[in-house]
Amino acid sequence: MRCPFCKENEDKVIDSRSSEGGRIIRRRRECLACNRRFTTYEKIAEGFKLTVVKRDRSRVPYDREKLISGLLKACYKRPVSADAIQDLADKVEEEIFRRFDKEVSSIFIGESAMRHLRQIDKVAYIRFASVYMDFKDAGELFEEFRQMMEEGEKAATEDEEKSDEPNSKQPKLF
Numbered sequence: 001m002r003c004p005f006c007k008e009n010e011d012k013v014i015d016s017r018s019s020e021g022g023r024i025i026r027r028r029r030e031c032l033a034c035n036r037r038f039t040t041y042e043k044i045a046e047g048f049k050l051t052v053v054k055r056d057r058s059r060v061p062y063d064r065e066k067l068i069s070g071l072l073k074a075c076y077k078r079p080v081s082a083d084a085i086q087d088l089a090d091k092v093e094e095e096i097f098r099r100f101d102k103e104v105s106s107i108f109i110g111e112s113a114m115r116h117l118r119q120i121d122k123v124a125y126i127r128f129a130s131v132y133m134d135f136k137d138a139g140e141l142f143e144e145f146r147q148m149m150e151e152g153e154k155a156a157t158e159d160e161e162k163s164d165e166p167n168s169k170q171p172k173l174f
């Protein structure tokens with residue numbers, strides 16, 4: 001495998017796992033020349049052809065790069081690493097392959113990506129949601145945002161209730 005950084009050909013595989021459907025094998029590699037790490041994805045042959053059904057019922061071939069570029073846009077200037085974005089795309093693909101064989105709706109992909117993005121960065125999540133979920137108006141987006149804030153508050157309150165240690169009022173480091 002050619003190293004994307006220094007273009008040398010020698011590497012070792014340090015981790016490899018397949019998605020649940022076993023259709024994609026992800027290999028973490030380390031270049032023996034420059035020691036940098038990169039990830040490769042091998043799609044199992046048997047006609048890996050997934051079609052995305054768009055809202056207007058038109059169909060296009062599934063393209064991981066489209067998902068990645070959407071995520072990158074949403075994460076622009078946000079503290080989200082390139083690795084985290086690749087991981088997120090992996091998770092979305094795993095969900096797709098677990099459930100769909102030949103066709104998947106663009107809505108499913110968008111919702112899956114949103115669910116994962118939401119756990120990583122709220123601002124990126126809102127940006128992604130506003131573009132991909134095609135909110136009809138600002139009110140709908142605001143409603144989504146409000147629910148998110150409420151859930152956040154609830155989670156914070158639950159945390160407080162759970163811990164009865166005397167110093168639980170101190171800010172958490174993690």
Ligand SMILES: [Zn+2]
Nearest residue numbers: 003006031034
């Ligand atoms: Zn290298």
